[in-house]
Amino acid sequence: MSSVKEFQITFDCADPERVARFWCEVLGYVVPPPPEGFDSWADYDRSLPPEQWGASFACQDPSGVRPRLYFQRVPEGKVAKNRLHLDVRVGTGLVGEERVAALEAECERLVALGAVRVRLLRADGVNESCLVMQDVEGNEFCLD
Numbered sequence: 001m002s003s004v005k006e007f008q009i010t011f012d013c014a015d016p017e018r019v020a021r022f023w024c025e026v027l028g029y030v031v032p033p034p035p036e037g038f039d040s041w042a043d044y045d046r047s048l049p050p051e052q053w054g055a056s057f058a059c060q061d062p063s064g065v066r067p068r069l070y071f072q073r074v075p076e077g078k079v080a081k082n083r084l085h086l087d088v089r090v091g092t093g094l095v096g097e098e099r100v101a102a103l104e105a106e107c108e109r110l111v112a113l114g115a116v117r118v119r120l121l122r123a124d125g126v127n128e129s130c131l132v133m134q135d136v137e138g139n140e141f142c143l144d
Helices: 016-027 041-048 094-114
Strands: 010-013 056-059 068-073 086-088 116-120 130-136 142-144
Touching: 010 016, 016 056, 016 068, 041 094, 094 116, 094 130
Parallel strands: 010 068, 086 142
Antiparallel strands: 056 068, 116 130, 130 142
16 A cells, blocks of 8 residues: 655746746646745745755645646756646536637637647547647646
8 A cells, every 4th residue: 555645746847936827827726835934935035045046836726635736947948748748627528619619718818828729639539629738838738
């Protein structure tokens, strides 16, 4: 039996706060309060050595049910397709053009936040339609 009680999803990125705030908007997540003794995350950052300023950021589900997202700065840029991606479930239970309309509406909202639309994959008899997108640093995700 596993002793794991919860997990977080970690993103490697160039600008952790920017990517975290994007995903807060996408998922309805919030930025957690700063550590005890600090009025803000900026105050906390200033307590660290300068090379660690802005090196990480996180966001969490306000209900505490879904996993925490953690964003860490890495020196290298994204060079290949993600091996893991998030499916943002906005069309659950919908089929056909009703599903595509829901995907397109959410796509429009996310593009306004800085996401990039990649392509619509239409239903093929096995899978329902989904919309492939990229976040503000080019990480793929799907509207499903």
